Amino acid sequence: MPSLGAAARPARPEKIFDRESEWAALADFARDPRPGPALGVVTGRPRQGTSFLLESLAKSMGGFYFCGQDESVAQTLQRLGDQLDRHMGKSATRDPHSWKDAVEALLALGEDRPMPVVVDGVPGLVEQSPSLPAVLHRALRDAEESPRPPRTRLFLCGNSTPVMRRLFGAPSPLRDHVRLELVVPSLDFRQAARFWGIDDPRLAMLVHAVVGGTPAYRGDFVCGDVPAGLDDFDDWVCRTVLNPRRPLFREAGHLVEEATDHRERALCHSVLTAIASGHVTAGDVADHLERPLTDVSHALAALRDHGVLEESRDILRAGAGRFRIVEPLLAFDHAIVRPHDSVLEREPAATVWQRVRGTFHSETAARHFADVCREWAERFAAAPTFGAPTTSDAVVTAVSSGSLPVPGRSTGIEVDVGVRGRVGNRPGVLLSVGTARWNGVMGLEHLERLHHVLSDLSERGEDVSHAGPVCYGGAGFSAGLHQAELRGRVVLVGLERLYQGE
Structure with missing residues (x-):
């Protein structure tokens, strides 16, 4: 994105917890000074505060926010017209009798400056009016080709991931207009x-x-x-x-x-x-x-x-x-x-x-x-955490659990937190096998089990030369395990490290 010029990014309202990166992405897109309309697609699972975030953005930048409801098309258009009247501080020159009228009126809001315009609840609106995506595509195309293209930053939001993917992913014609795609996630455990x-x-x-x-x-x-x-x-x-x-x-x-x-x-x-x-x-x-x-x-x-x-x-x-x-x-x-x-x-x-x-x-x-241990390993662990002591250039690429059956044994190979990565030019190298225990103090028996896992994997042809054992404990570790950690035989990850450490 080019320089945003003199328009300062609006401060994130104090009532919004965290969401700093999401707010920055939304605000920077909304104030992009380039000519022509642009489409931003915002999704998120229910109850994540997506609507609250977008409504706050529109309010802080003097933009427009509209949310679809479970009602008839005529009621939706009437309510949209009423909100446009209040936003503009005057009676609209023409009530929107169709979505074509409504979309043209929304795009016209950005005639004088970059303007965030939010339409929330898009999946429900499309269910009411199946032709709405085609109307949006034509209106955006016409606005782009007009002598004075508006700088409307149109945010379309919805919680139904499959519907939003179908509307704005390939091969939808609306895909060509999308300049921002943002998923508002749940808060992580920290x-x-x-x-x-x-x-x-x-x-x-x-x-x-x-x-x-x-x-x-x-x-x-x-x-x-x-x-x-x-x-x-x-x-x-x-x-x-x-x-x-x-x-x-x-x-x-x-x-x-x-x-x-x-x-x-x-x-x-x-x-x-x-x-x-x-x-x-x-x-x-x-x-x-x-x-x-x-x-x-x-x-x-x-x-x-x-x-x-x-x-x-x-x-x-x-x-x-x-x-x-x-x-x-x-x-x-x-x-x-x-x-x-x-x-x-x-x-x-x-x-x-x-x-x-x-x-x-x-x-x-x-x-x-x-x-949560897997999330920590993927998102928060420091680079040197995984791999044998001799492995210094490993890059983590995958974290998951895993299991393998062992012929002749009632229990197979189980790994609660497995880590793979790239070592030099070799991708997919096993860097770590971990066991997670929420209750009970972990002891040397858990470390021995991980050594057995590594031995079993080696016998099955897995390269374990770069792999180290990790114990994830929700109730602490024995003195013997702490001593083993000091000798470099194991990595220990307790609750304090999960929430505050790397």
């Missing part, structure tokens, strides 16, 4: 701890295992209720996510409804329950549900396309995929809440929680801890 104001890393991890990094869940969904400490966590769970009177209790169901067709919803819930209980490959899910692999694969693809699931490559088996639930609240709901949904309407939440608390800590929180 940001989430700061957002919730939690300093204790174990408490922060527990809360993140329930509500993840979705900003909206701290506000209206729990009415600002933050656990006062580790001793308050159990009570907090009971008064928030297990409380049928709080919106958070039914939020997971709403998320699945928004992402799936009603005809496949039951299967999608079953698939999510299977993944939440540890069945992470398509074959495992199909076997667990006793359903045809074709049906399960279709549900997995739909959930992945809507951003509910994320698929990663098995770190040990080329071509094998492993699924995880992106939103921790969905994993918590399908592992803990849904099996006791009807009971929670009749029995006190504390009674039900005592029944499932052990499962949460030993399974749900433990799996979530491993997810």
Whole structure:
């Protein structure tokens, strides 16, 4: 992008937590002084604050914000015309009787200066008016070719990833007009701890295992209720996510409804329950549900396309995929809440929680801890962390879990956090095998297990000469492990390092 000239980037409003890079990208695009209209596509999963971010941007720059609703086309156009009148401080010269009129009026807002114009809820608007993408394409093309092209920066926003991809990805003609593509993500586990104001890393991890990094869940969904400490966590769970009177209790169901067709919803819930209980490959899910692999694969693809699931490559088996639930609240709901949904309407939440608390800590929180360890390895670990002591030029390129069956043994090779990278000119070199334990102090037996893993992999032809063992512990490490770390035999990653270190 060329120099933005004298137009200063507007300050990010204090009410917006973090989002510094997203704000900078949006604001710089909005104030780009080049002639001609430009299209920005902004997406994000529900409840991430995407609309709030764009509305704040429009307000801070004197722009225009409009959000589609579930109403008729005539009502939408009437409401849009009314908002345009208020924005311009006068009666519009012509009410928009069609989307052609409306889009021309929106593009005209940038006649005198770069102007951010936000149209939110685009998937719903396109469902109302299927011709809207073609109208946008013609209007943008005509505006670009006009003698005095407007400098409207048109932001189109929507939560439905598949719809937005279809509208603005190749081979859509609108693709040629796109100058900005931005996905507003959930807060990562470190940001989430700061957002919730939690300093204790174990408490922060527990809360993140329930509500993840979705900003909206701290506000209206729990009415600002933050656990006062580790001793308050159990009570907090009971008064928030297990409380049928709080919106958070039914939020997971709403998320699945928004992402799936009603005809496949039951299967999608079953698939999510299977993944939440540890069945992470398509074959495992199909076997667990006793359903045809074709049906399960279709549900997995739909959930992945809507951003509910994320698929990663098995770190040990080329071509094998492993699924995880992106939103921790969905994993918590399908592992803990849904099996006791009807009971929670009749029995006190504390009674039900005592029944499932052990499962949460030993399974749900433990799996979530491993997810966070993988995120740390990929995003926050320092470059020298992985690889044998003799490996100095390694670059991390892939982080995932992995498993390999071993003939004649009931248990195969399992790696919770595997790291591959490039060493010199060699890509895909194994740099690290790690085991993650949420509960219980880790000891030398965990290190010995990792040495056995490396030995097994070596026997199967894997080059492990650059690979080092890593122990990820949520409850600390034994004195023997600390001594082994001092001797360079293992890397230890505890909660403090996860949240504050490299």
